Amino acid sequence: MIISKKLRDSARGQQCSLNIAGVCRYDTETTILAHLPDESNGMGKKADDISACFACSNCHTAIDTHKVPAGDRDFYFRRAMIRTWRTWFEMGLISIKGAK
Numbered sequence: 001m002i003i004s005k006k007l008r009d010s011a012r013g014q015q016c017s018l019n020i021a022g023v024c025r026y027d028t029e030t031t032i033l034a035h036l037p038d039e040s041n042g043m044g045k046k047a048d049d050i051s052a053c054f055a056c057s058n059c060h061t062a063i064d065t066h067k068v069p070a071g072d073r074d075f076y077f078r079r080a081m082i083r084t085w086r087t088w089f090e091m092g093l094i095s096i097k098g099a100k
Contacts, residue, residue, distance in 0.1 A: 002048035006093055008033045016056040017083035018076055023062050030057035034064075036077050050094075053080035054087070 011033040016024050018034070034055035035047040055063065062068050068076055088094045 002050055004049045004093075007049045007052070007088065010088065010091060010093055011054045014054040014087065016059050017054040017080040017087070018056075018059040018063070019080075020059045020062055020068060020072075020076055023058050023067070025056045025058045027056050031055065032057075032060060034060045036063070036081060050085075051081070053077070053084040055080070 011031050013028050014031050015028060016026060016031055018024065019026075031054050033049065033052045035049070035052045038047045038051040085094065089096065089099070
């Protein structure tokens with residue numbers, strides 16, 4: 001399991017990367033690192049910290065209560081995770097060999 005205090009702490013003050021239409025409150029004061037479902041999570045076990053995104057309180061609740069429409073889940077989750085990875089890359093929290 002991949003757990004990183006630095007990744008979790010990096011969400012503080014960030015813009016919500018989920019931005020679920022009609023749900024997002026665009027409030028950086030409530031942003032946390034929200035874990036997205038993948039093969040690393042299970043009953044009572046969060047996904048790895050790299051399977052996560054920045055989420056405001058409204059968007060985080062929508063994920064946890066399965067309120068994101070099934071047809072939109074893949075779009076929102078993938079977009080948010082890539083936005084979050086890009087921010088981590090720019091912050092120097094993750095690196096990609098050969099990338100500038």
